[in-house]
Amino acid sequence: xxxxxxxxxxxxxxxxxxxxxxxxxxxxxxxxxxxxxxxxxxxxxxxxxxxxxxxxxxxxxxxxxxxxxxxxxxxxxxxxxxxxxxxxxxxxxxxxxxxxxxxxxxxxxxxxxxxxxxxxxxxxxxxxxxxxxxxxxxxxxxxxxxxxxxxxxxxxxxxxxxxxxxxxxxxxxxxxxxxxxxxxxxxxxxxxxxxxxxxxxxxxxxxxxxxxxxxxxxxxxxxxxxxxxxxxxxxxxxxxxxxxxxxxxxxxxxxxxxxxxxxxxxxxxxxxxxxxxxxxxxxxxxxxxxxxxxxxxxxxxxxxxxxxxxxxxxxxxxxxxxxxxxxxxxxxxxxxxxxxxxxx
Numbered sequence: 001x002x003x004x005x006x007x008x009x010x011x012x013x014x015x016x017x018x019x020x021x022x023x024x025x026x027x028x029x030x031x032x033x034x035x036x037x038x039x040x041x042x043x044x045x046x047x048x049x050x051x052x053x054x055x056x057x058x059x060x061x062x063x064x065x066x067x068x069x070x071x072x073x074x075x076x077x078x079x080x081x082x083x084x085x086x087x088x089x090x091x092x093x094x095x096x097x098x099x100x101x102x103x104x105x106x107x108x109x110x111x112x113x114x115x116x117x118x119x120x121x122x123x124x125x126x127x128x129x130x131x132x133x134x135x136x137x138x139x140x141x142x143x144x145x146x147x148x149x150x151x152x153x154x155x156x157x158x159x160x161x162x163x164x165x166x167x168x169x170x171x172x173x174x175x176x177x178x179x180x181x182x183x184x185x186x187x188x189x190x191x192x193x194x195x196x197x198x199x200x201x202x203x204x205x206x207x208x209x210x211x212x213x214x215x216x217x218x219x220x221x222x223x224x225x226x227x228x229x230x231x232x233x234x235x236x237x238x239x240x241x242x243x244x245x246x247x248x249x250x251x252x253x254x255x256x257x258x259x260x261x262x263x264x265x266x267x268x269x270x271x272x273x274x275x276x277x278x279x280x281x282x283x284x285x286x287x288x289x290x291x292x293x294x295x296x297x298x299x300x301x302x303x304x305x306x307x308x309x310x311x312x313x314x315x316x317x318x319x320x321x322x323x324x325x326x327x328x329x330x331x332x333x334x335x336x337x338x339x340x341x342x343x344x
Contacts, residue, residue: 262300
């Protein structure tokens with residue numbers, strides 16, 4: 001395995017990486033070194049963006065992504081210039097080395113880089129297997145439950161209090177090996193939890209997610225009963241789980257191992273606005289909190305067998321595995337992600 005690092009400042013990074021790392025100096029504005037880069041299959045390529053301005057970073061990343069499109073690649077960001085590091089993973093990056101990671105050289109041993117290559121290979125194989133199944137008719141959930149017409153949901157601004165609707169309910173929480181409020185202190189944990197909700201609100205915006213209940217330790221989002229909304233929510237949840245170490249270190253700003261728990265259910269709710277939910281009585285609400293706190297596992301998305309059949313995108317169905325029943329309902333978990341270092 002060879003590691004390539006394109007950088008304007010080789011000296012600042014040289015002592016952090018394994019001996020088989022090849023440093024390649026790059027020059028603005030042409031960046032001919034990127035155009036000539038033809039990495040072998042068992043290699044990792046990184047680009048150090050610390051010497052670029054905001055406008056230059058966007059151009060450089062596009063060019064770097066193109067030259068590494070068939071290989072594993074990552075970003076080195078010593079100054080934390082990338083506001084949303086997780087977005088890089090959504091764009092196809094396989095690793096992100098931000099300021100917190102670079103301050104801990106133990107994170108940069110050969111095992112980490114082998115793990116990055118291994119995960120990329122798994123994704124390639126899963127994509128290939130999924131492609132071979134495109135002609136097959138298969139559905140993870142078979143319960144006859146269908147989504148209502150999209151026009152049945154008026155939108156969050158127009159929905160009336162006291163009106164009963166079917167919603168998706170997404171439970172979300174942070175969990176560590178030790179209770180986080182005890183380990184971090186109540187004040188620090190309150191700040192971390194609020195940052196977590198801010199991340200969720202942003203990531204679930206495409207799903208039109210509404211933070212409906214917030215206990216201070218976990219929260220519940222309502223999602224409209226629309227296909228595009230639930231597809232976006234499932235994808236966002238899985239991507240956040242996959243990128244948990246980056247989210248925890250770079251965005252939540254904590255260094256203790258923490259995992260995210262997601263649980264998804266579907267059912268009727270007599271709607272009240274956020275902040276006015278104390279009197280809500282609902283079997284669906286009771287069950288989703290039971291599922292999230294008693295059955296769901298950290299580092300996974302758990303779903304109940306009562307969600308509509310089309311809720312899980314076809315391309316993601318292979319990520320789920322059945323785990324029996326809970327309170328009379330079938331349950332599936334996503335498969336567990338592993339990371340270069342023990343996590344959680």
